[in-house]
Amino acid sequence: MEICPKCGLPKEACICETLAKSVQKIRVKGIKKKYGKISTQILGMDDKSINLRDIAKELKSELACGGTVKDSMIELQGDHIKKVKEKLIKMGFQVE
Numbered sequence: 001m002e003i004c005p006k007c008g009l010p011k012e013a014c015i016c017e018t019l020a021k022s023v024q025k026i027r028v029k030g031i032k033k034k035y036g037k038i039s040t041q042i043l044g045m046d047d048k049s050i051n052l053r054d055i056a057k058e059l060k061s062e063l064a065c066g067g068t069v070k071d072s073m074i075e076l077q078g079d080h081i082k083k084v085k086e087k088l089i090k091m092g093f094q095v096e
């Protein structure tokens, strides 16, 4: 059985990530890139308590787009602001 190093509970019972998601204020915004392309940026996630790569992977497969993780920011190719917000809220995040 895996134990969470933060709270000492078994992984199944651990609420650290859920808790982390609900206290973080996430911002989603679109930015203009070169050649008039739009990218969707997700800012404000704490990369110490949230696995940004997992989140990015899920969003990329859901939206069928490309994307990268830079520091504590996820950037997706294309204008997906509305869908990303909906998806993040479903995942348990608080989105501004």
Ligand SMILES: [Zn+2]
Pocket (backbone or CB within 6 Å): 004, 005, 006, 007, 008, 009, 014, 015, 016, 017
């Ligand atoms: Zn925990």
